[in-house]
Amino acid sequence: MSPQWRNAVILTGCLVLGAIGITIWRQDRSPLPERVGDLVLISEAQGESAREIVDRMHGKGVSPKQSNVGTYQSQSARADIYLSTYANTSEAQNVYRVMAERIGAGGTPFFLYQNVAIAGQSVSFCLGLGQAHYFFVRNEQLYWVSADAGVAQNMITELMKILDGART
Numbered sequence: 001m002s003p004q005w006r007n008a009v010i011l012t013g014c015l016v017l018g019a020i021g022i023t024i025w026r027q028d029r030s031p032l033p034e035r036v037g038d039l040v041l042i043s044e045a046q047g048e049s050a051r052e053i054v055d056r057m058h059g060k061g062v063s064p065k066q067s068n069v070g071t072y073q074s075q076s077a078r079a080d081i082y083l084s085t086y087a088n089t090s091e092a093q094n095v096y097r098v099m100a101e102r103i104g105a106g107g108t109p110f111f112l113y114q115n116v117a118i119a120g121q122s123v124s125f126c127l128g129l130g131q132a133h134y135f136f137v138r139n140e141q142l143y144w145v146s147a148d149a150g151v152a153q154n155m156i157t158e159l160m161k162i163l164d165g166a167r168t
Contacts, residue, residue: 031141032070032081037158039072039079039151054082079147079155086140096137100124119160138163
């Protein structure tokens with residue numbers, strides 16, 4: 001084999017291995033976006049770390065094995081996305097329904113609960129703990145978005161655009 005062919009084979013092999021590596025990396029990437037509107041992901045907990053955060057907030061074990069918690073920040077605002085991935089859509093919807101019923105009934109730190117439509121998606125909204133909160137189900141994933149009131153509406157609208165892009 002001539003040196004030119006050998007170099008071509010080596011280069012082709014490197015490109016194939018690089019493509020495989022990128023594919024594997026993309027599969028392992030977080031489901032949380034790196035940016036939502038003006039807010040940038042500054043920290044993320046995954047798996048057991050994220051479960052501990054969610055369970056601590058609830059005072060009991062409520063999170064599924066696959067969980068993510070992302071903290072977003074801009075110069076003037078902060079937001080968090082709590083993402084729980086369940087075994088199937090039905091399980092996610094059941095957990096969502098129970099949350100919505102409990103918050104709607106009162107007796108939680110949340111108030112002014114209402115169901116709204118954002119970008120064609122049914123979303124629960126409430127206020128509490130100094131922030132605005134939106135939560136909804138997308139397939140087997142349950143999202144809870146907590147954001148400073150000044151950026152909350154833009155945050156949820158931009159997140160829906162990102163998720164809609166991910167569906168196509």
